[in-house]
Amino acid sequence: MRGFSCGRRMLAVLSAVALLGGCALGSAGQDQAGAPRPVGAVTMVVPFAAGGGSDISGRAMAAGLTSVRPQMRVDVDNREGGQGAVAYSYLLSKAGSPNYLLATETSLLVLPLSVDVAFSYRSFTPIMKLGEDYTLLVALPSSPITSCAQAVDQSRHRRVLAGISGALGPDAVVFSEMERVAGGDFDTVPYEGGGETMAAVLGGQVELASLNPSEVMGQLRAGELKALCVFADQRYTYPQLADIPTSVEQGIPVSFAQFRGMIAPGGLSPEATEHWISAARSFAESPAYTEYVASEFLQPRVAFGQDFAAYLEESEKLVAQVVRR
Missing domain, CATH: 3.40.190.150 (Bordetella uptake gene, domain 1)
Known part of the structure; x- marks a missing residue:
């Protein structure tokens, strides 16, 4: 990475x-x-x-x-x-x-x-x-990337910028794991917190972001962002998140x-x-x-x-x- x-x-x-x-x-x-x-x-x-x-x-x-x-x-x-x-x-x-x-x-x-x-x-x-x-991988609705698996595939062929909260925090760990277990190659951009990371993906400075559900729920409901996956072994049971597939379901065995x-x-x-x-x-x-x-x-x-x-x-x-x- x-x-x-x-x-x-x-x-x-x-x-x-x-x-x-x-x-x-x-x-x-x-x-x-x-x-x-x-x-x-x-x-x-x-x-x-x-x-x-x-x-x-x-x-x-x-x-x-x-x-x-x-x-x-x-x-x-x-x-x-x-x-x-x-x-x-x-x-x-x-x-x-x-x-x-x-x-x-x-x-x-x-x-x-x-x-x-x-x-x-x-x-x-x-x-x-x-x-x-457990964090979600999110992108703008207009992004051609529609899943975690596709994010990994795209990162192998072109530059994919991904926003993370903290250069060495949990978000960095999940992207590092996507590279280790699935062969991705992301350019990560660290921010000081979820608020700055959110602004970066909404503003188009980065294409992807790893964000907690609480940080991104309003934008998901408003259709301003789409969730590509949750980095977990099992889906959330909360009704608002139950339809989001896990990274494991998509063939990316990353759960953190x-x-x-x-x-x-x-x-x-x-x-x-x-x-x-x-x-x-x-x-x-x-x-x-x-x-x-x-x-x-x-x-x-x-x-x-x-x-x-x-x-x-x-x-x-x-x-x-x-x-x-």
Whole structure:
């Protein structure tokens, strides 16, 4: 994948900048370090720009936590840059503080496997895995490409530009897998989030894009985009998505789920860790969680604390097979 290697070099530079910024914040960032629970307002850090799936997830978690803990205030802070590295480096500087959370997803695993950053998922405290999110391959209705299989075939014979959210995120993984298992050859163009990727495909800057269902549902309903496939083993059961064939059905054996989750800084006290896991469990049992999952078309597969950490460990092994090939 020609764009993948280019994005890799770009991210190495951006990550270095992010790490320098994180170091500068370190001494001033130990807010309430070691405290058993947050004091005052809590910050939900979002690693990508407003409008994408991570932003939607972060805002849903912030609102959901306050719905089950009315005395709590959670502010959302979008810290995009470095394909997520800026936000993770920022959270790294908040070690021990229960006043910070981060809306995480698969870039937490991909970044440390791909570039020289000072963190891995082990640097943080896993709180909750909200669910799993399979992406769609979409194009303008006027595009001659009508399926994932045809996208692979076209990429072998001509230049096909594909927009992705993050140079090394889940979208990059699915295109990399399409090349590995099916012989495609795509030019990927990384953007900072789903909103920018959406604008690029709608504006014709790229021909294809990998986007989450929640990011693209409005455009599908309006006929502004068409879905070529979902990168999954089985079709979605949501009525709005049930007619979209899987990549596997089309002879492209690529299935990859992005997880959505919540982490806290590393070094939390046991009391602070339990505080957030308890709040997360209450959120998972609330109408706010049910509404979020349905509105974002997620698979509601939850995990908390050590179970979330075990999921991350297994997922890291899978991602490493793709990223390090």
